[in-house]
Amino acid sequence: MKKYRRWFVLAVFVMSFILVFGVDVGVSSADMLPEVSERETGLIDSEHEDTESADNWWETASGRKRFRLNMGAKSIYDSNVFNYSRDEIDLYDADSNSNRFDGVKSIDDVITELSIIGQMREEMFDIGPTTFSVGTEANIYSENTDRTYMKLKTSVRQNIGKDNIVRGGYTFIPDYFIRTLYDGDQAAGDRYRKLEFTTHAGHLKYWNRLSDIITWWLRGTYEYKDYNEHFQERDTHAFRLTCAMAVKPEKWYKINPYFRYFWNSADGTDDEPDIDSDISRDGFDTGGNLWFYPESKFSYMLGYGFRWTQYDSSNSIEDDPYHSGRKQDRHRIKGRVKYALRKNIDLFTEYAYEIRNVDVKGADTLLEEESILEYDKHVGTVGIAIRF
Numbered sequence: 435m436k437k438y439r440r441w442f443v444l445a446v447f448v449m450s451f452i453l454v455f456g457v458d459v460g461v462s463s464a465d466m467l468p469e470v471s472e473r474e475t476g477l478i479d480s481e482h483e484d485t486e487s488a489d490n491w492w493e494t495a496s497g498r499k500r501f502r503l504n505m506g507a508k509s510i511y512d513s514n515v516f517n518y519s520r521d522e523i524d525l526y527d528a529d530s531n532s533n534r535f536d537g538v539k540s541i542d543d544v545i546t547e548l549s550i551i552g553q554m555r556e557e558m559f560d561i562g563p564t565t566f567s568v569g570t571e572a573n574i575y576s577e578n579t580d581r582t583y584m585k586l587k588t589s590v591r592q593n594i595g596k597d598n599i600v601r602g603g604y605t606f607i608p609d610y611f612i613r614t615l616y617d618g619d620q621a622a623g624d625r626y627r628k629l630e631f632t633t634h635a636g637h638l639k640y641w642n643r644l645s646d647i648i649t650w651w652l653r654g655t656y657e658y659k660d661y662n663e664h665f666q667e668r669d670t671h672a673f674r675l676t677c678a679m680a681v682k683p684e685k686w687y688k689i690n691p692y693f694r695y696f697w698n699s700a701d702g703t704d705d706e707p708d709i710d711s712d713i714s715r716d717g718f719d720t721g722g723n724l725w726f727y728p729e730s731k732f733s734y735m736l737g738y739g740f741r742w743t744q745y746d747s748s749n750s751i752e753d754d755p756y757h758s759g760r761k762q763d764r765h766r767i768k769g770r771v772k773y774a775l776r777k778n779i780d781l782f783t784e785y786a787y788e789i790r791n792v793d794v795k796g797a798d799t800l801l802e803e804e805s806i807l808e809y810d811k812h813v814g815t816v817g818i819a820i821r822f
Contacts, residue, residue: 500555504569508547508817515543515578516613517790517809533626536614540577547817548572551587562593567603583610599641607633617664630662650679668713672698676719686729691722712757717743721766735770751795759795762807764788778822784815 518526518541526535551569558564568588575581589603610631617627635657643649657672678692697716721739728734741764747757765788772782792807 502553502555503822504549504551504553505820505822506547506549506817508545508815510545510547511542511814512545512811513542513813514809514811515541515575515581517811519807519809534614534616536626537580537611537628538578538614543578543581544576546572546574546576548574559592562595564593565591567591580611583607597643601637601639601641603637603639605633605635605637615665627664628662629665631659631668634658634660647682648679650677652677668700670698670700670713672696686727688725688727689722690725692720694719712745712747712749712754714746714748715743716746717741723768731774733772733774735768735772737766737768737770739766739768740764741766756794756807760792760807761794762790762792764790778820780819782815782817782819784813784817786813786815787811788813 514523516538523541525532526538526541529535530538549569549571551567553565553567555563555565567590568586570584570586572584573582585605585607587603587605589601591599591601593599610633612629612631614626615629635655637653637655639651639653641649641651653674653676655672655674655676657670657674659668659670659672661668661670674694674696676692676694678690680688680690682688695716695718698714700713719739719741721737723735723737726734743762743764745757745760747754747760749758751758766786768784768786770782770784772780775781787810789810790808794807
């Protein structure tokens with residue numbers, strides 16, 4: 435059977451491309467906010483991924499298996515899929531058929547997330563093993579079916595001795611619909627247009643094991659969002675730099691602090707005479723996770739994340755009131771319980787609460803209401819992870 439495993443990994447690679455490029459998965463939504471929601475930005479590199487997986491990455495990279503297949507399934511309940519404010523939810527309840535909410539079938543939703551990743555480990559260099567990974571992930575929305583999307587992920591990881599790992603990777607999300615958004619360039623008629631982009635993201639990550647109890651890592655990410663024809667002025671180059679560590683003084687607990695700086699530059703143009711919104715912004719994420727490992731098959735995690743963002747719009751408040759001088763903060767608390775059903779099978783459940791506060795200079799005189807940019811939400815998850 436071993437001789438067929440290489441062909442199996444190759445089949446996973448081919449199927450990933452077929453799923454991403456060959457399946458028509460339309461997605462649309464109707465959020466009035468011009469930037470991507472927190473859930474969507476976290477799909478490329480999140481504080482949860484950066485802090486939880488250090489031990490698992492090390493085990494996978496240094497293990498003896500040449501071929502590995504990771505499969506996962508999650509069921510996620512999101513109480514506010516489009517990150518609507520309280521006022522917007524009231525507007526939706528009053529007239530859900532409005533063009534403002536085109537494509538929105540429900541404020542909340544249940545999302546099924548399916549993933550498959552194939553890995554192949556080769557002893558190509560004397561310094562350590564090389565691991566090639568490729569996979570795909572599907573996020574399927576039960577009510578808001580137009581929002582369903584898929585992504586492709588590939589990476590190469592190189593061990594350098596016993597205490598260092600370097601990994602480079604690429605993520606691709608095609609034709610990703612975000613929301614229906616007001617288009618000021620439209621002269622007349624229905625000014626609400628479908629907001630859509632294709633994402634290309636590359637990252638480089640370095641791990642170092644300082645001691646038996648401390649591991650730290652540095653990750654740099656570049657992401658390009660190519661928007662559709664109606665919103666080409668939003669084409670964005672995004673840069674993120676993350677530093678994190680895992681400290682495990684005792685066998686029964688682990689601490690994962692992290693800090694990330696991000697900078698987004700929106701410098702596209704749509705060749706229209708009207709002044710375009712400028713969604714350029716920068717800010718930082720910080721926080722951490724605390725893991726507990728009692729003498730059982732259970733493990734527990736408590737986490738807190740804080741994000742601060744300021745918009746760098748070069749427009750005046752009169753021309754761009756939603757972005758000029760805008761500052762916002764987001765708070766997220768999270769808890770997770772994981773149960774090791776078998777050596778290669780984990781069951782887990784998770785809960786998160788998230789809230790965003792916004793301060794806009796023009797709110798008193800130019801905006802309908804500042805609170806239209808604020809939201810809160812509850813997200814619950816149950817899932818299974820299987821490793822072969």
